[in-house]
Amino acid sequence: MMTFIYQLINGLQVGSIYALVALGYSMVYGIIMLLNFAHGDVIMIGAYTIWISITAMGLHPVLAVLMAVVICTLLGMFIEKVAYTPLRKSPRISLLITAIGVSMLLQNLAQIVFGANAQTIPSIVTAPNITVGSMQVSVTAVITIVVSILSMLGLTFLVQKTKMGKAMRAVSEDTEAAQLMGIHVNHTISFTFAIGSALAGIGAALYCCAYPQATPTMGSMLGLKAFVAAVLGGIGSIPGAMIGGFVIGIAEALVKAAGLSVWADGVVFAILIVVLLFKPTGLLGRTMNEKV
């Protein structure tokens, strides 16, 4: 029983990271119908930013994390401006292919600049495990879960209560109509990318706490799993992305705990197939009529 609770915590920890990344996918898809496959690689850049900030620049880990968030945000906006904005009027498949291209570009760039070997990220959290009664819970897990829940609450507030959030929802609902109502669509889209990438930066920091290595390809599997989480929750839906992330994380932890670690990735992608077959809109997704 105790072990089961630990496994749930493990699942929640990795699930929170998936959820943060899934939010980035979901928001971007919600607003411009693009599956931003470069999103996972933004996290990779975030991890390298933390690595450089701590090892080469000697920054305090907390500053390094802030640095990663800033760099990821700027990178996200930059990618949007350079790669996606010129294709706003093109068929969606062109955008999708461009996203894959950007992903490859970032991976190969990282490989050239940082090398193919894993770079070690110094410990960000060094505190000993917390003891609750007879249970020992790792600080990393607690921090990861708390930080992601706070980020999600912040995001929900931003989307539901602020003017910018209203604009985001409006653009996502109907871009042309939003424009007619005087909403600056380009700014709103940029802002969405910025927020999604900032969450990726936070995700990168949490990822590095748990798995302190940065590799050029670390973002691809993480990105794919987060994508599955986003689809499971209902792409475009913020609470859906969170639930999807947690479900995927827990499913993965339990499969591994059952001694079927080799099947863990398989189970995640099987979930994707099942969702696409039986409920393509996901758990909380709404059915959208194809816009003409």
Add this chain to the structure above:
Amino acid sequence: MKMRSFFKMAAAAVLSVSMLAGCSAPSESNNNSSDGTIKVGIMAPLTGDNAQYGIACRNGAKLYLDQYNEKGGVNGKKIEIVEYDEKGDATEAVNAFNLMVKDGVTAIVGDVTTTPTIAVAIEAADVNMPMITPSATAAEVTSYGNHMFRSCFIDPFQGSKMASYSYEKLGAKTAAIIYDTGNDYSKGLTEAFTSTAKELGLEVVATEGYAKADVDFKSQLTNIAAKNPDVLFCPDYYERIALIAQQAKDAGLNATFVGGDGWDGVLDVVSDTALVEGAYFCSGYSTDDTTPAVQQFLKDYQAAYNEMPNMFAAQAYDAAKILAAALEQAESKGLAVGSDEYKSAIIEAMDATDMDCVTGHITFDENNNPVKDAVIIKITDGKYTFDSKF
């Protein structure tokens, strides 16, 4: 195939020449002993990608044979080294072998890396050429005939060493294993650890696997932590160990880490050396080894080559030593150098090897793999320290 049949013809020719020679002049079988020398081949990649291993092996073997000659050689006969660069390539290695046979070589130290060693071992089986590789670790290498030996230990051997060490020296009663199910090195060590643990009565309370590209091991480590084992065996390479060590701490695991030689290098990649503090792993050789034989070897090697000998050099030195001792045995029987009986006598003597070498006391098992001590290295104060020979 063509190469091989050509080689057989060449070998047959050499044999018939030696037989004819044997008829006419019993004291001189062929060009081997005519000048009072025994020809020993050293085959290694001296150029190309594997040159760093090859050069170390050549230097180690040559150092011993030179020392041996200085002491007077075998039965008054000097050992003549016939050296070929096989460039790390299987075809080149077979060519080099054929040239050695043509040169009248009696026994070979080599080859260095696994693939060319296997190619040569297959060819050498046809003429029963005694061979000892200092460094090819794949189990298959010695499976082509009794003529092929090695002075390095095979990978799985480390697993059984660490099981014995955990049980006998660390006083462990329970052990857990976490390993990569898609990696032969990791699997081999795990199987050997498990079977030795079973023989000894060391209880393996959990065996958890992970897939090749995994970075998350928390679920497996949580399962292991629930069993609270005395030792955790992690047979993998250092980058993965660094991730496992971090997550083992998060999972609240208190077991002592034990591992194989893949651990060497872990201190460079672990995010905090405290995570692996107190871990034990085994290796073939350590320059921190305080044994007199090792210290003498370090001194001699540095005097000869002006650099620190690595594991390859040490194992090649031992290979040459084992071979030279076997040559003495063959000589003592008064056989003609290079004859089939002479080669058989060398192989027989190598089979019966039982002596102290730089990398430990060596005997051979039925598969011609050495049974010898491993160097146990402990991580203390964030540094690798020589613990003991075991």
